[in-house]
Amino acid sequence: MRGRRTVRTVRTVLPPLVTVVLVLLVWVFLTTGGRVEDYVLPSPGSVVTALTDTWSDRLAPATWVTLSETLLGMAAGLAAALGITILAGYLPVVGTALAPLLVASQSVPVVVIGPIFTIALGYGITPKVLVVALMFFFPVAMNLLSGIRDADPHLIDTMRSLHATRHSLFWRVRFPAALPAGFAGLRVSVTFAPVAAVFSEYTGSTDGIGYLLLQAIPRLQTDFVFALVVVLTALAAVLLLATTALERLCCPWNVTRQHRKES
Structure with missing residues (x-):
């Protein structure tokens, strides 16, 4: 058993x-x-230097702003999808x-709807949260809706033969069956959520990773731009790992099924 886990870990970690x-x-x-040229592609050392030299006074506050917008938008999008x-x-x-x-909500690009939210709601955090929520909830909602439709009909018939109510059918059969699909959409959404926050900051902001990118790109501060990209990638990776851990807690049967397929 322990040997299988080791092999599975190696297969998962080694390729990336x-x-x-x-x-x-x-x-x-x-x-x-x-x-x-350095202004086209900086060296890894210069990117690390830009990251460490600017972290405390510029990068850390901007990262916190973007992370706050991302988390609030994710919460709002998830609440809408679940509702x-x-x-x-x-x-x-x-x-x-x-x-x-x-x-239709996804047919309007962020570069269009972001300025509309900014004009209507100002330069505060609200339009950024709404952009993230709009981009976030679609994959989750569509996967959950598909999951509840694809619940095992034999299990539903069995529950109905036991005089199960609509309430019981939903919470005991349909919703648990939809969770794996919902988490699949959630994994996609969490990787795009920080990017959506940065794009929303492009349309009007006074802080955040997007604001720093708008300042750095015209000045050809490529090493600083790469440092911002590293931070943004790290945010998406942490959110994805947290989502994977949450999936293991909420639907462990699906994780076990995936491990069986892999082995």
Whole structure:
């Protein structure tokens, strides 16, 4: 048993680790000997220096601002997705009626809807939270709605033969069946949420990672831009790891099923 876990861990960790090492080696090769100009591609050392030198006075406060916008937007988007799912679980016609609106909400790009929110709500945190929420809830809501429709019909028939109520059918069968699909959408959403926050800061802000990017790019501070990208990537990675841990707590049966398929 322990040997299987070790093999599974190696299979999970080794491929991305090798990929990261190869990317770093290629990066070092390109940035030594004057092969690429520093303002085009800075060296890893200069990026680390920019990260450490500006962390306390600039990067850390901006990161906290962007993280706050991201977390609040995620919470609002998740609440909206769960609300729609619960409503559609009790009234299936609601899910069918709202599906076109959910798709339409994603047809408007962030670069268009962000300025509209900024004009209407000002330069505070509210328009950023709304942009993140709008981008976040769609994959979660659509996956949850698909999951409750695809619940095991044999299990539903068994529950009905035991005189289960609509309430019991939803919370004991449909919603648990939809959780794996919901977490699949959640994993996609959490990786895009920080990026949505940065794009929303482009449309009007006084702080945050997006605000620092707008200042650094025209000045050709490429090492600082790369440092901001590293921070943004780290935020997305931490959110993804937290989502994976939450999935293990909420639906361990799905994790066990995936491990069986892998083995």
